Amino acid sequence: MAITVVGSVAFDSIETPAGRRERCLGGAATYFSLAASYFTSVRVIAVVGEDFSAEQQSVFDARRIDTQGIERSSGKSFFWEGSYLENLNEAKTHNTELNVFGSFQPKIPDAYRDSEFLFLANIDPVLQKRVREAMPHAKLVAGDTMNYWIKDHRDALKQVLKGLDILLINDTETRMLAGNNNLVQAARGVLDMGPRMLVVKHGEYGATAFYGKSPNGFGAKTFRAPALPLEEVIDPTGAGDSFAGGFFGYLASQKELTPGTFRRAMFYGSVMGSFAVERFGTERLQQLSRETIDERFAMFRELTHLD
């Protein structure tokens, strides 16, 4: 099944202990769609400026990603500059220029409207809601958000959460959204806001899915996927979006959504996140094969399974 994703396509200037890159192709929708493209067909809704050239277009084309929903606008693309010099787990933002993204009004090509899988990457919840409503055939809707929307646009965000099947956010965002420092209690609080499943991304410690009610007294049911302990993290940018792409891409590729499907999806999410950080920007995500991905999936199983 095809996934439609709405989110940012951007340029990033990134500094990490491994070096510096100027104006890499980036943005949540970019990382998401590259990661998901190894599992299913992907359609992108975004806006870019005149600086988005054939070079960037070719990255999407090489992965057969449908870009007719990427609007070309006059002006410059979204630009972000950040560094991870002190802490690989948390970016320090030096500069954000919204540019054409500041007045983004998602336009959905007719060819996208039959998508049964919809991913609302981290953008203004008002836009997330509008896209959700314009895609009535979506049978599984997942999304992301960030501290900015949680803090200052809570009412709009809550409207989005009501229509989400799966929310993917990190530890800090989960605690902030629920106003509770205990992760399990916070997760239950978030589930009460609407999503049927919450996937909390723990960075180098993997991710935990919370869903339903547990019979064992531990609140929501849980499943934990590991992250690979990595010898070298070159650039953490996009790891969370790549997790989401692997997770949702695998789900969309499956005929049936069973508890086992969701568990494997969690592992594929971790796998794609682990590839993303091995090179700057989207470099590693451009060069994978399903065989390489499945080898790492097997390594993750070996890393965590008793037998």
Next chain:
Amino acid sequence: MAITVVGSVAFDSIETPAGRRERCLGGAATYFSLAASYFTSVRVIAVVGEDFSAEQQSVFDARRIDTQGIERSSGKSFFWEGSYLENLNEAKTHNTELNVFGSFQPKIPDAYRDSEFLFLANIDPVLQKRVREAMPHAKLVAGDTMNYWIKDHRDALKQVLKGLDILLINDTETRMLAGNNNLVQAARGVLDMGPRMLVVKHGEYGATAFYGKSPNGFGAKTFRAPALPLEEVIDPTGAGDSFAGGFFGYLASQKELTPGTFRRAMFYGSVMGSFAVERFGTERLQQLSRETIDERFAMFRELTHLD
């Protein structure tokens, strides 16, 4: 097989968001031996003062722990006072009184000398080394240490590491010991110092074992055990020592040490750590049964396994 453990038996005054307890029974050797006692017989080497009464003795007796190696000295027992009000993952120490522990000279009862499993809990590495040398029959030796010894007693600690089969420490200690911020590189650095296996405890994110050399280019081989996402952490004190007790206790209970044995030991470590934090002090560890433990083991498998 019996385990001999050398370490602290102490009184702790603890404040957490869940409340405050004065002078609970504590100390690394206490938590370790209670946790290990559900798997095998345990012998303790420690020193206590006149304040160690029949009440504390009965805690060990109820779990059939051999305490003939606990020396009664004139003076007061080791006392620690700390809180976790801001951060459940890191204790803030308000007061440490070494008391009789300050001049601790471990004395090994003859009945202990045939122990094939030896655990050197976090004490002065000079004493760890002396106990190791006095126990030549120990075929598997594991140990713990802390930032204080890593920073200011590095040479003595390095002598201990050469004689260790397994070192169990946390993320920060691993990075500090190796002088490397990347956990995988740091783990390899620590393995180069002598231990055949390094178990890094990640608190609420579980633990990772590093051992041997990996053929897949990721440095040392790894195995990751989860921690249970807990709805309520009452008191984190002793979680790491309880992990060590479950881990080493299970190993000592097995006829053969295979890769599968070590994996299950990692899970039992996480299981015992998860029980420890459910009540203040050693309260929860006193009241378990092997059945309750194995139920949680099954829950941990369910939490992490694909099928």
